[in-house]
Ligand SMILES: Cc1ncc(C[n+]2csc(CCOP(=O)(O)OP(=O)(O)O)c2C)c(N)n1
C-alpha cells in the first residue's frame with residue numbers, strides 16, 4: 016500500500032480546481048493523514064488557469080515533493096502552462112478529460128510516457144449526473160477516492176457541508192457525481208495500482224496555511240496591534256487578524272501605505288502594546304526607514320515579509336528567497352535587526368512566537384522572513400502543544416527604576432526598562448535623533464559610539480541560540496546541505512533519501528538568519544568537506560552572507576536559482592550523489608576554492 | 610483616568626534648552642501649548658506628544674509629557690498607533706509645513722477621514738528651517754530660496770483648504786503674535802472630540818521672508834470673530850481659507866457643530882461586541898481543526 020501520494024490537477028478558472036483541492040485536503044486532515052496543498056494560478060485576477068498539487072502521507076509531509084503520482088488534466092492547454100510545477104514522469108497516472116479527444120498514447124507531454132493514461136468523460140458525467148459542468152471537480156474527487164481508496168466518508172461529509180446549504184437537490188446530485196467517479200475508477204482499474212494506506216491514527220490534524228498561522232501565533236504571543244497595507248502574498252495575515260484580533264482587545268489598522276502601517280506599529284509599541292506588521296518585498300522597502308527608528312528608539316516590533324519574486328512587482332504570486340540581503344542589510348546606520356525564517360506552516364507558529372519574544376526581550380524590531388510557498392500553502396499537521404511556549408514581555412520599570420527614570424540606562428545587558436505613556440514618573444522623550452541615556456538629543460560622537468555599542472551589545476546572546484538551528488544526520492558527515500525557509504523541507508527529505516542509499520550527509524537549517532551565529536556554523540562545518548547551500552535566489556544570498564562571516568569549507572557551493580522554479584528532493588539528491596561520487600573518486604574535497 | 614488637578618504652564622516645561630534661533634516663532638508655540646495643557650489639566654504622564662523632524666519637530670522634547678520626536682513626515686501614523694493602543698491618552702501631534710504637507714502630506718488626508726481624537730499643530734514658516742532655507746510646500750510662488758534660485762515655479766499648498774477639503778472637523782489658524790488667542794485655540798482643539806487641526810503662522814527668523822515676521826504679521830492679521838464668521842459653516846470656512854497667503858485670518862474657521870464619534874469609539878465598540886468570542890489564547894490553534 017502507498018504511504019505517500021502526490022496528486023496534481025489543473026484546469027481553467029471555472030473548473031473549481033481550488034475547491035476540489037480544499038475539499039480533498041479537509042477530508043484528509045479529518046481522517047488523520049498528513050498533507051500539503053499548494054495552489055497555483057495564472058496571472059489573471061479571476062478566471063484563467065488554476066492548479067493545485069496535493070501530497071498526502073501517513074507521516075508528516077515536509078515538502079510538496081517532486082514528480083506526481085496522479086495528474087488530472089481537465090484541459091491540456093491549462094495543464095501544460097504549469098510546466099515544472101506539475102511534473103509528469105513514467106511513474107505518473109494521468110487522468111484527463113475525454114472530450115479533449117487526445118488519444119492516451121498521444122498525450123502532449125514531450126518525451127514522457129506516463130505509467131497509465133485514462134481518458135475519462137468527466138464533463139459528460141458532470142452534465143448528466145450533477146446536472147451542470149460545475150460538477151466536474153466532484154467527479155474528479157470520486158475518481159481519486161476510487162482509485163486510491165482515499166477518505167471517501169470524509170469527502171462525502173465535506174460535500175454535505177458545502178452543498179447542504181444549497182438545497183437537497185444540489186446535494187444529492189453532487190453525492191451522485193462523487194459516487195459516479197468512484198464507480199468509474201472501479202470499472203476501469205489501472206493494473207498494479209496500489210491503494211493508499213490508512214492513516215497511522217484517526218486523529219484529525221490541524222489544517223491551515225502559513226499566513227493564517229502567522230496571525231494566530233501573533234495573537235497567542237499577545238499581539239494586540241497590527242498596522243499594514245495589503246500586498247500579495249502576505250495579505251491573508253491582515254485578513255486573519257481583522258477577523259480575530261478584536262476578540263482579544265486588539266486593533267487592526269489598514270493604513271494608507273506600508274510606511275503608515277509600521278509607523279502606527281511603532282506608536283502602539285511606544286504606548287506599551289505588542290505589535291506586528293506584515294508585507295512583502297516592495298512594502299518592506301517602504302518600511303525600512305521606520306525600522307531604523309524602532310532600532311534607535313529601542314521599541315519592540317515584529318515585521319513579517321512573505322517573500323515573492325522580485326525586484327519591484329516581480330512575480331507577486333510566486334515564492335522566492337531573494338529578500339535576505341534586504342532583511343539583513345537594508346538598514347541605514349550601524350544596526351543589527353534579528354531575522355528569523357520559518358520552515359513550514361507548522362513551524363511558523365514557533366518562529367513567530369520567538370520573534371515576539373525576541374522583540375520584547377531586546378526591545379528591537381525583528382524581521383520574520385516567510386515566503387509565498389509557506390505563507391499560502393496549506394498543511395495538515397500534528398497538533399501543537401502551545402504550553403511548551405513561554406512568552407516574554409518587555410522589561411518594565413519598577414519603582415526603583417523611576418527615581419528618576421533613565422529610559423536608555425546602559426545596564427549590563429544593554430537592555431533598559433521601558434515605560435509607556437500612562438505610567439506615572441516614566442515620562443521620557445523617544446527619538447530617532449541620537450540621544451543620551453536620559454533620552455536627550457545629542458550630536459556628541461562619544462555618546463553616539465556608546466549608545467551604538469549598547470544597542471548592539473544587547474543582541475550578543477543571540478549568537479548562543481543553538482536552539483534556532485535544526486540539524487539532521489550524522490554529526491561527522493563530510494557532505495553537508497544548508498537550507499532555510501520553505502527549502503528546508505526539500506533538503507531534509509533529500510537527505511533522508513541519500514541516507515537510504517548509504518550516503519553520509521548532514522543538514523543544517525538556520526531559523527535565525529541574522530545576526531550570523533558564527534560559532535554554530537563553525538562547529539557544523541568542522542566535519543564538512545563538500546556540500547551545497549540550497550536556495551531559491553539567483554545570487555545564493557545565504558551562501559554569500561555566510562561567506563561574509565564564516566570560513567565556509569572550500570567544497571561548499573551554492574545550489575541556487577531564481578524563484579518560481581521549485582526545487583524537488585530528487586534533484587537535490589542527484590547533486591548529492593554527484594558530490595559523493597566525486598568524493599569517492601578523489602578522496603579529496605570536491606570543487607575549487609570558492 | 611484623570612482627576613482635574615490644578616496644573617500650571619511650568620509643569621509642562623522640560624529642562625531641555627531649545628536649540629531654536631533666538632526669536633523663532635516656535636518659542637511662542639511651545640508657550641501656548643504649555644498654557645493650553647495647563648488649562649486642560651491632564652497630568653503630563655497621560656499625554657503623548659509626537660512630532661516628525663524639523664526645527665519645529667523638536668517641540669515634544671521641550672515638554673514634560675511622553676514625547677516622541679520621530680522621523681520626517683511620519684508623526685501622524687505614529688500618533689494614530691498610540692491613540693489606538695491607549696485611547697485614554699491625550700495625543701498631540703506637531704511639525705513643520707514640510708513635515709506635514711510635503712513628505713508627510715499623504716498621511717494628512719487619512720488622519721482626517723479616520724477622525725481619531727488627535728490635535729495636529731503645524732508650525733507653518735513657509736520654508737525649510739532645519740535644512741537651512743529650501744523651498745517648502747507652503748512657500749509662495751516665485752519665492753527665491755537656495756533650491757529655487759530663480760524663483761519657485763509652483764503654487765503653494767493651502768493647509769487650511771487642504772484640511773477642510775478632506776472633511777476636517779476642526780480647523781483653526783493662529784500666530785504667536787497673539788499668544789492668548791493661540792493658547793485658547795489650541796486648548797479648544799484639544800477639547801474637540803475628534804481630529805483637530807491648528808495651522809500656526811510661526812515665523813522662521815533666520816530663513817523666512819520678511820513679511821512673515823511677527824511684526825509684519827500683526828498688520829496682516831484679522832480675527833475671524835471680529836468679522837462675525839460662522840464657524841459652523843464649512844463652505845463659508847473654505848471661502849475664508851482662500852485668503853491663505855494673503856491675509857492671515859486667525860481663529861476657528863470650522864468646528865463641526867455636532868461632533869461625530871471618533872474612530873476609537875468604533876474600535877472599542879467592536880472590541881466589546883466581539884470579546885465574548887475570544888477563546889483562551891493557549892487554544893487559539895483550535896480554530897484550525899478541520900470542521901468535524
Ligand atoms: C527622510 C528624510 N528626508 C529628508 C530629511 C531632511 N529634513 C529634515 S527636516 C526637513 C525639512 C524641515 O522643514 P519643516 O518640516 O517645514 O520644518 P522646520 O524645520 O521649518 O520647522 C528636511 C528636508 C530627513 N530628516 N529625513
Ligand code: SF4
Pocket residue numbers: 628629630632633634635664665734738739812813814815816817
Ligand atoms: S532656522 Fe528658522 S525655524 Fe529653525 S529654529 Fe531658526 S528660526 Fe526657527
